[in-house]
Amino acid sequence: xxxxxxxxxxxxxxxxxxxxxxxxxxxxxxxxxxxxxxxxxxxxxxxxxxxxxxxxxxxxxxxxxxxxxxxxxxxxxxxxxxxxxxxxxxxxxxxxxxxxxxxxxxxxxxxxxxxxxxxxxxxxxxxxxxxxxxxxxxxxxxxxxxxxxxxxxxxxxxxxxxxxxxxxxxxxxxxxxxxxxxxxxxxxxxxxxxxxxxxxxxxxxxxxxxxxxxxxxxxxxxxxxxxxxxxxxxxxxxxxxxxxxxxxxxxxxxxxxx
Numbered sequence: 207x208x209x210x211x212x213x214x215x216x217x218x219x220x221x222x223x224x225x226x227x228x229x230x231x232x233x234x235x236x237x238x239x240x241x242x243x244x245x246x247x248x249x250x251x252x253x254x255x256x257x258x259x260x261x262x263x264x265x266x267x268x269x270x271x272x273x274x275x276x277x278x279x280x281x282x283x284x285x286x287x288x289x290x291x292x293x294x295x296x297x298x299x300x301x302x303x304x305x306x307x308x309x310x311x312x313x314x315x316x317x318x319x320x321x322x323x324x325x326x327x328x329x330x331x332x333x334x335x336x337x338x339x340x341x342x343x344x345x346x347x348x349x350x351x352x353x354x355x356x357x358x359x360x361x362x363x364x365x366x367x368x369x370x371x372x373x374x375x376x377x378x379x380x381x382x383x384x385x386x387x388x389x390x391x392x393x394x395x396x397x398x399x400x401x402x403x404x405x406x407x408x409x410x411x412x413x414x415x416x417x418x419x420x421x422x423x424x425x426x427x428x429x430x431x432x433x434x435x436x437x438x439x440x441x442x443x444x445x446x447x448x449x450x451x452x453x454x455x456x457x458x459x460x461x462x463x464x
Contacts, residue, residue, distance in 0.1 A: 208273050212434060224404040226352075228407045230405070232404070234314060239253040239257070239394070239396075239445060239449075241303065241308060241456075242303065243449075243453050244452060244453055244456045245303045245447075245456065245461065252352050253445060253449065254445065254446060254449060255361055256398070256399050257396040257397070257398065257399060258396060258397045258398065258399050258400070258401050258406060258438070259394060259395075259396060259436075259438045259439075259441035259445065260394070260395040260396060260397055260406055260413060260438060260441070261394065261395050261408045261409075261410045261413045261414055261417075261435050261436050261437070261441055262392060262393075262394050262395075262434040262435060262440075262444065263392075263393045263394060263395055263413070263417065263433070263434070263435075263438040264392070264393050264426055264431040264433055264434060265366075265390045265391065265392040265393075265431075265432050265434045266347060266348055266370075266390065266391050266430055266431055266432060267364040267365040267366035267370050267378075267389070267390055267391075268305070268306065268309040268345035268346060268347065268364070268365040268389055268390075268391065269345070269346045269347070269348070269350055269354075269361060269363075269364055269365075269370070269373065269376070270284070270313075270343060270344075270345055270346075270361070270362035270363045270364070270365070270379070271333075271336070271343060271344060271346050271350050271352075271353070271354065271359040271360065271361055271362065272284075272336065272342060272343035272359065272360050272362050273336050273339055273341075273342060273343070273359065273360075274339070274357075274358075274359070274360050275339065275362070276295075276342055276362075277314060278362055279362070280362060280363050280377045280382040281313075281362055281363040281377065281378075281379040281382035281383070281384055281387075282382035282383040282384070283382075284343075284362050284363075284453070285317045285319065285383070285384065288317070288319045288320075288321055289317075289318075289319065291395075292319075292320055293320050293322065294320070295319075295321045295342050295343070296321060296323070296324050296326075296341055296342050296343075297310040297321045297323055297324065297334055297342065297343050297344055298324045298326055298333075298341040298342075298344040299323065299324070299325055299326065299329075299332060299334060299344060299345070300325075300326060300327075300329040300332055301325050301327065301328070302323075302324070302325045302461070302462070303461060304325075304445075305345075305347075305389075305391050306329070306332075306344060306345045306346065306347070306454070307323060307325065307461070308389075308452060308455055308459075308461065309345040309389040309463060310323060310344075311323070311455050311458075311459035312389055312400070312455045313345070313379070313384070313387065313389075314459065315455060315458045315459055316384055316386070316387055317384055321342075321343075324341055324417055328346075329346065329349060330345065332344050333346065333353060333359075336359060337358050337359060338354065343362065345365065345389075347391060347430075348372065348429065348430025348431070349414070351372055351373075351430055358402065361373055361376045362376075363376055363377050363378060363379045363382055363388065364377075364378050364379070365378070365379055365387065365388065365389040366378060366388060366389075366390055367380050367388050368390050368431075369388035370432075370455050371432070372427075372430050373429060380395075389451075390448075392434070392444075392448075393431075394441055394445070395409070395413055397409070406438055407438075410437065410438055410459050413435065414435040417433040417434075417435040418433070418435065
């Protein structure tokens with residue numbers, strides 16, 4: 207058995223070329239499974255057809271963080287500020303087509319805004335420029351938590367429908383007035399399509415048992431990762447829903463990689 211985390215380019219052969227007698231258990235992430243096929247038409251795989259869901263491993267919301275000078279305390283105030291200053295606020299990301307970028311575009315589309323996207327070559331330089339006052343805000347992953355704790359950035363909100371345990375006082379975007387806004391990054395466990403139902407069930411049971419272990423949960427939560435075990439059917443429906451969500455965003459925001 208192989209265990210791996212695949213990039214978009216590597217995912218197709220991993221999913222389709224399984225050596226006889228072996229099973230590839232694939233730990234992918236939202237960008238590869240639900241976004242890359244939308245942005246790379248010739249990528250060569252369809253996550254809804256070529257991969258079999260086992261269970262969700264972890265999820266995490268995007269954390270909207272801003273330079274302390276941005277005069278907004280929550281997402282509702284940010285929307286009002288952006289509407290009062292059309293085209294003036296900008297949102298940094300780790301690159302075009304990343305989850306950070308698409309979460310920001312979903313926010314733009316749902317709120318009727320036009321915050322300017324600034325793509326960087328990675329999350330670290332984007333965060334550095336916000337701290338330095340050269341960019342306004344970003345939709346970040348949990349790696350930004352130390353900067354928030356140090357007071358170098360301010361939290362505006364979190365993107366999931368539930369509050370985020372590491373930031374219990376931060377309102378969700380949904381709570382702040384943009385009803386239905388839900389954007390998560392997630393890491394599932396997948397196998398190639400055609401893997402036997404018996405093996406899928408066994409792998410699911412083993413993974414769910416591990417994710418429900420207090421020791422494992424504590425270690426994941428300490429990194430800002432939320433354990434989210436699911437049945438194979440639940441994960442399959444989750445992926446379909448997210449794929450459809452991002453397809454609408456890519457089209458509405460005219461997201462391009464060039």
